Amino acid sequence: MGVTLGVALAESGHRVHWASEGRSTATLRRAASAGFADRQSLPGLTRAVEGIICVCPPEAALEVAASVERNGFSGLYVDANAVSPDTGARLADMLGERYVDGGIVGLPARSPGSTRLFLSGPHAVEAAEWFGSGFIETVVLGERPGAAKALKMCYAAYTKGSSALLLAIRALAEVEGVTDALLTEWSRSQPGLAERSERTAQSVSPKAWRFSGEMLEIAATFEAAGLPGGFHGAAADVYQRMADLKNADHAQIADVIERLLSERVG
Numbered sequence: 001m002g003v004t005l006g007v008a009l010a011e012s013g014h015r016v017h018w019a020s021e022g023r024s025t026a027t028l029r030r031a032a033s034a035g036f037a038d039r040q041s042l043p044g045l046t047r048a049v050e051g052i053i054c055v056c057p058p059e060a061a062l063e064v065a066a067s068v069e070r071n072g073f074s075g076l077y078v079d080a081n082a083v084s085p086d087t088g089a090r091l092a093d094m095l096g097e098r099y100v101d102g103g104i105v106g107l108p109a110r111s112p113g114s115t116r117l118f119l120s121g122p123h124a125v126e127a128a129e130w131f132g133s134g135f136i137e138t139v140v141l142g143e144r145p146g147a148a149k150a151l152k153m154c155y156a157a158y159t160k161g162s163s164a165l166l167l168a169i170r171a172l173a174e175v176e177g178v179t180d181a182l183l184t185e186w187s188r189s190q191p192g193l194a195e196r197s198e199r200t201a202q203s204v205s206p207k208a209w210r211f212s213g214e215m216l217e218i219a220a221t222f223e224a225a226g227l228p229g230g231f232h233g234a235a236a237d238v239y240q241r242m243a244d245l246k247n248a249d250h251a252q253i254a255d256v257i258e259r260l261l262s263e264r265v266g
């Protein structure tokens with residue numbers, strides 16, 4: 001996702017920099033092929049740029065912001081990761097006025113209309129103006145920090161939450177020996193659901209390892225709002241059990257069921 005945001009910034013007339021220290025060769029290759037200038041370390045990066053957009057696994061968002069803060073960065077800082085409004089508030093405490101709350105909905109931006117960057121906070125309009133061209137559509141949700149994070153949490157609560165539910169149901173049916181009967185009933189009364197569960201297994205498996213952190217952020221968001229967070233706590237567990245399917249491009253529903261049942265006792 002990060003590289004496609006950088007490409008949109010370049011298409012909007014900005015020079016895009018990044019820091020390669022600690023990153024994998026896959027990330028290095030993506031950034032090099034997009035033509036981003038490598039400043040190698042965070043001190044080098046913070047000296048070179050006027051604004052930063054952070055796109056990384058949700059569980060690293062606080063750590064990245066703290067490193068940027070330690071380097072004395074004084075420009076706008078957009079955190080675009082899938083974290084809760086409370087985590088967003090901690091980022092705002094750390095970064096102060098220059099923090100912009102962000103959340104991304106959609107696929108990595110490679111075609112028009114595919115991807116929206118929601119922004120909120122006092123400097124949200126300024127950050128939205130960075131994207132004059134390219135495939136990222138910006139949506140400003142006002143000056144209230146936390147709104148962009150909340151929108152992302154609500155959106156992913158349904159998309160990734162319902163995927164985890166569907167996969168867990170397929171595993172349950174297997175344990176109970178009713179898979180064939182369930183698929184037959186689904187084909188009669190829930191047309192398309194069996195196929196959806198199979199497509200979900202294929203599409204989610206390679207990314208499941210990084211969904212559990214996001215599910216925990218969603219659970220925390222529900223709980224902070226006085227709503228039950230247990231559903232997404234369980235979804236985090238489902239995705240955690242699938243973590244070793246990272247980068248498994250051809251995983252099938254049977255592979256997922258095997259992972260989900262791996263911790264079963266008896």
Ligand SMILES: NC(=O)c1ccc[n+]([C@@H]2O[C@H](COP(=O)([O-])OP(=O)(O)OC[C@H]3O[C@@H](n4cnc5c(N)ncnc54)[C@H](OP(=O)(O)O)[C@@H]3O)[C@@H](O)[C@H]2O)c1
Binds near residue numbers: 022024025026060104
């Ligand atoms: N992909 C999507 O469709 C999508 C949609 C909406 C929102 N998002 C959000 O975008 C964010 C990133 O997702 P993604 O799909 O782009 O994940 P990704 O393909 O796994 O890329 C994550 C990138 O973050 C880097 N990274 C890992 N740990 C880091 C750290 N401690 N500090 C700095 N960088 C680090 C990784 O580098 P290494 O290669 O070195 O690990 C990699 O380049 C998440 O918050 C996600 O919720 C993604």
